Amino acid sequence: MWNWEFAWQVMPKILEGLVVTLEAVAGGMAIALILGLLWAMLRRTKVKFVSWPTWAFVEFIRSTPLLVQLFFVYYVMTDVVGRGLSPLLTGILVLGLHYSCYTAEVYRAGLDAVAKGQWNAAKALNLNGYQTYRYVILPQAVPPILPNLGNYLIAMLKEAPLLSVITVLEVLRAAQVFGNEHYRYLEPLTIVGVLFILLSLLAGLSVEWLRKRTAAMTS
Amino acid sequence: MSDLPRPFDLLPFLLQGLHITVIIALGGSAVAVFMSVLFGLWSKSSDPILRWFSAAYITVFRGASALILLYWFYFVMPELTGFGLDAITTGIFVLGANVGAYGAEVVRTSIQSVPKGQYQAAAALNLSRWQTMRHVIFPQAILSMIPPFGNLMIELLKGTALVSTITVTDLTMQGMYLRADTHRSLEIFGLLLVIYFLLSSLITFGFRVLERRLSHGRDYGGGR
Numbered sequence: 001m002w003n004w005e006f007a008w009q010v011m012p013k014i015l016e017g018l019v020v021t022l023e024a025v026a027g028g029m030a031i032a033l034i035l036g037l038l039w040a041m042l043r044r045t046k047v048k049f050v051s052w053p054t055w056a057f058v059e060f061i062r063s064t065p066l067l068v069q070l071f072f073v074y075y076v077m078t079d080v081v082g083r084g085l086s087p088l089l090t091g092i093l094v095l096g097l098h099y100s101c102y103t104a105e106v107y108r109a110g111l112d113a114v115a116k117g118q119w120n121a122a123k124a125l126n127l128n129g130y131q132t133y134r135y136v137i138l139p140q141a142v143p144p145i146l147p148n149l150g151n152y153l154i155a156m157l158k159e160a161p162l163l164s165v166i167t168v169l170e171v172l173r174a175a176q177v178f179g180n181e182h183y184r185y186l187e188p189l190t191i192v193g194v195l196f197i198l199l200s201l202l203a204g205l206s207v208e209w210l211r212k213r214t215a216a217m218t219s
Numbered sequence: 220m221s222d223l224p225r226p227f228d229l230l231p232f233l234l235q236g237l238h239i240t241v242i243i244a245l246g247g248s249a250v251a252v253f254m255s256v257l258f259g260l261w262s263k264s265s266d267p268i269l270r271w272f273s274a275a276y277i278t279v280f281r282g283a284s285a286l287i288l289l290y291w292f293y294f295v296m297p298e299l300t301g302f303g304l305d306a307i308t309t310g311i312f313v314l315g316a317n318v319g320a321y322g323a324e325v326v327r328t329s330i331q332s333v334p335k336g337q338y339q340a341a342a343a344l345n346l347s348r349w350q351t352m353r354h355v356i357f358p359q360a361i362l363s364m365i366p367p368f369g370n371l372m373i374e375l376l377k378g379t380a381l382v383s384t385i386t387v388t389d390l391t392m393q394g395m396y397l398r399a400d401t402h403r404s405l406e407i408f409g410l411l412l413v414i415y416f417l418l419s420s421l422i423t424f425g426f427r428v429l430e431r432r433l434s435h436g437r438d439y440g441g442g443r
Contacts, residue, residue: 060412060416062373063373063377063416063419063423064377064412064415064416064419065376065377065378065391066377067380067381067383068380068411068412068415069412071391071394071398071408072409072411075398076404076408078404079402079405080405157284158285159284159286161284161287162286164286165384179294184298185290186295186298186299189294190291193288193291194283196282196283196284197283199282200281200282200283
């Protein structure tokens with residue numbers, strides 16, 4: 001049955017692992033936010049040669065398991081390139097790339113929601129592509145989609161324990177390693193589970209708060 | 220290069236894991252649909268205990284990540300209760316319950332989107348609560364559930380790869396075995412990605428057909 005003394009012993013390891021998890025999510029999210037915007041903008045270009053491959057790439061990444069993508073990058077780097085990236089760096093890159101294909105769809109919906117006249121107005125003012133996005137389109141497109149981006153941040157947080165399979169010492173692997181050492185998984189794995197439930201509740205509340213804020217801002 | 224296996228020589232061995240992946244995806248989606256409907260309806264129930272139970276289920280199975288749930292049920296259950304399920308069954312139930320927690324929200328919001336007048340019409344016809352759900356509300360709600368359920372099934376399919384971490388020899392595990400033997404990572408994981416993509420496309424296609432079938436002959440009073 002539940003042993004509090006054992007539970008307290010594992011806590012420091014789990015918190016150390018949690019820091020790594022949060023680092024990975026922060027890094028991944030930075031990549032996802034930037035790359036996603038790039039995919040969304042490339043998809044909108046009139047050049048089919050650019051927009052079509054971008055679409056195909058985004059669909060492909062969205063339709064395949066994150067786990068296999070992790071293995072692909074991790075093992076191709078060690079077996080084919082001969083120089084492995086560190087597991088954490090691999091994890092951050094793959095998380096970021098994977099979720100950029102989800103954020104791309106969010107941005108796309110946001111860009112589509114900007115009134116068409118805004119593009120025409122920017123053209124009438126003789127703004128170039130960069131200026132149009134920077135000063136006209138993005139300031140209108142981004143605030144309303146912030147809550148949706150937040151939802152993908154939560155989704156990424158929930159998938160981050162996957163990095164344990166490529167030996168990143170994040171929260172789940174920290175618990176598992178401790179469990180292996182003591183032949184006991186009840187406390188370590190339960191603590192991690194409860195921790196994640198609390199984190200996603202907290203994150204859900206923050207997104208709800210953000211939704212109210214942005215709704216108040218735009219109305 | 221001649222002594223190395225060519226990509227398509229690797230394929231038969233990889234595909235040995237395909238049926239396990241398909242079984243888990245199908246079993247998991249059956250569990251997911253059952254849980255979605257049950258807890259989706261319960262979350263709209265007038266009984267506070269059922270509502271509470273449904274909220275707890277959704278919080279736990281959405282909040283804790285799929286891999287953590289999988290480990291918990293596989294490693295902790297035997298420790299706690301003295302009996303454990305085999306890895307494939309654990310995979311089917313945990314992935315199904317995980318996706319079902321998202322599905323329950325889909326069912327709930329779809330039922331909410333049915334206009335209130337429909338309930339009143341059913342009440343005017345003196346239908347029971349069950350009859351109202353069965354004959355009036357659900358048939359209308361189900362169409363708006365189809366596209367989000369299609370997405371959830373793709374999430375489930377992608378989730379099946381996780382069972383390789385609890386010793387199931389699915390597609391992904393078969394790839395790991397092959398990689399250990401040949402170190403042909405580029406071909407092996409490239410092929411795996413393509414196989415999963417084809418399976419996802421099959422689901423997308425299936426749900427499109429289903430949506431067209433269900434919407435056939437329906438009148439939406441313009442709009443669609």
